[in-house]
Amino acid sequence: MAAANGMKIATTSQAYLEGSHVKQTKSLIAELCRQFYNLGWVSGTGGSITVKVHDDSVCKSDQLIVMSPSGVQKERMVEDDMYVLSPSGSILFSPLPKPYPHKPPKCSDCAPLFMKMTHVLVIFQAYDRRNAGAVIHSHGMESCLVTMIDPLAREFRVTHMEMIKGIQGHGYYDELVVPIIENTAHERELTESLAAAIEAYPKTTAVLVRNHGIYIWGDSWVSAKTQAECYHYLFDAAIKLHQLGLDWSTPSHGPIQNSKGVLGRRTTNTSPKAGKLTLSNEAGTTPRCVVLDIEGTTTPISFVTDVLFPYARNNVRMHLEETYDTGVVGAVPIPSDDAGKEEVIASLVANVEGMIKADRKITSLKQLQVYIYSSGSRLAQRLLFGYTNYGDLRKYLCGFFDTSVGNKKEAKSLEVTISLRPGNGPLPDNHGFTTVKSFTEIPF
Numbered sequence: 001m002a003a004a005n006g007m008k009i010a011t012t013s014q015a016y017l018e019g020s021h022v023k024q025t026k027s028l029i030a031e032l033c034r035q036f037y038n039l040g041w042v043s044g045t046g047g048s049i050t051v052k053v054h055d056d057s058v059c060k061s062d063q064l065i066v067m068s069p070s071g072v073q074k075e076r077m078v079e080d081d082m083y084v085l086s087p088s089g090s091i092l093f094s095p096l097p098k099p100y101p102h103k104p105p106k107c108s109d110c111a112p113l114f115m116k117m118t119h120v121l122v123i124f125q126a127y128d129r130r131n132a133g134a135v136i137h138s139h140g141m142e143s144c145l146v147t148m149i150d151p152l153a154r155e156f157r158v159t160h161m162e163m164i165k166g167i168q169g170h171g172y173y174d175e176l177v178v179p180i181i182e183n184t185a186h187e188r189e190l191t192e193s194l195a196a197a198i199e200a201y202p203k204t205t206a207v208l209v210r211n212h213g214i215y216i217w218g219d220s221w222v223s224a225k226t227q228a229e230c231y232h233y234l235f236d237a238a239i240k241l242h243q244l245g246l247d248w249s250t251p252s253h254g255p256i257q258n259s260k261g262v263l264g265r266r267t268t269n270t271s272p273k274a275g276k277l278t279l280s281n282e283a284g285t286t287p288r289c290v291v292l293d294i295e296g297t298t299t300p301i302s303f304v305t306d307v308l309f310p311y312a313r314n315n316v317r318m319h320l321e322e323t324y325d326t327g328v329v330g331a332v333p334i335p336s337d338d339a340g341k342e343e344v345i346a347s348l349v350a351n352v353e354g355m356i357k358a359d360r361k362i363t364s365l366k367q368l369q370v371y372i373y374s375s376g377s378r379l380a381q382r383l384l385f386g387y388t389n390y391g392d393l394r395k396y397l398c399g400f401f402d403t404s405v406g407n408k409k410e411a412k413s414l415e416v417t418i419s420l421r422p423g424n425g426p427l428p429d430n431h432g433f434t435t436v437k438s439f440t441e442i443p444f
Helices: 018-040 111-125 141-145 162-166 187-200 221-243 302-323 341-358 363-374 378-386
Strands: 003-004 007-009 048-052 066-067 083-085 091-093 136-138 155-159 175-181 206-209 213-218 265-267 278-280 418-420 435-438
Touching: 018 048, 018 066, 018 221, 048 363, 136 221, 141 213, 141 221, 162 221, 187 206, 213 221, 302 341, 302 418
Parallel strands: 175 206, 418 435
Antiparallel strands: 003 007, 048 066, 048 136, 066 083, 083 091, 136 213, 155 175, 206 213
16 A cells, blocks of 8 residues: 555555556566667576656555566567566566466566665665666676676776766766676575675665676666666776777776886786776786875865865855755754744854864764865865866876775875975974975885
8 A cells, every 4th residue: 555645545456556557667668678688688588677666646665666577588578578566575466477488487586686776775875865766687798798807806997988977976077986796696696795785885876796797776767777878888888998908997098007107907906995907017016006195185284274164164054044945854953843944054053163163073074074075085085176276187086085995094005105285284203204295206
């Protein structure tokens, strides 16, 4: 049962299962399967599609799910070949078997994965409160080969390609990161690793399965289909660039180089936390690279107190006035629901100013700074380097990292050099680190 405008709708009734909303969704999936077959995504009976039955009178979390069966010639499917599932994954309708040589209908091994993905996206809503309305599982050759170039890589990364704009939450200058999980003998056994990848990569809308294919989701079938086309394009481009000896993961897409500056081959960094492909020459040596901190290196330490904090103080009132009526899930009104708008805003402004003045290291303040100019997240890093007095500097950087890859204070993680620049405080005596005043002084 699902509530709508104070009335109950029996979405599991026979009448609803035979109604226009379910029928249209079945027809849609049959059409999509034919299109995807022609693209090579669901050949050999592989792959699957699941779409929620869109009905404005039913809450999205209560909408039924239509799924293509497993082991069926996808290009020959019709409406009656589809399964209908409840939001919890129980089968409400099963297709009738067809005569020989057709195999008996089978609910796809993907079903637990689709349900797990939907469950994760709905319950956790890690970022942007995303809720899957459709999931596409493709066996496209591109999605398989791109995971085989480096058998140990745990991520696919690409940047500065136009089709990245077709992926939800990404732009041309952004780095698109798609997690890669290992394949198993049966798809249902992927459930836990798939769920873990979704939780670990809250911005992703896809998960690659090595030597297998990809799962892609969107808030609607249109979004899922659009993104699927963009992902496959990007994978195909990466494979072709690799064949040409070009590096798809850097802004310039220049030649793949080893430490001697000539074309080399891709190998992997075998560190447990490594996921991005690195480069080496035939001798197996790893090229040197420079990892820059922000505070005290690319910007002086005083930048935080002289620029970021004043920006927060000067703009928090305007931000609250503009977004006061939008509401935030889980937010607690300050001081109470009975207080007026002016009193609430005044209290929040005073609270923020007090925390900034005290420089308190608390989670809520850090979250507020993220929305302004956080020095932590990769998104904030891109904003900081994308809008400077010298223009967009992101083209000079090869990637962005934050503490999700590990603690940068780990003693063995980096060979540290300190940058001496105006705005930084004095160093203690006998600090023991190499110092430079220009990046050109960094030894290689």
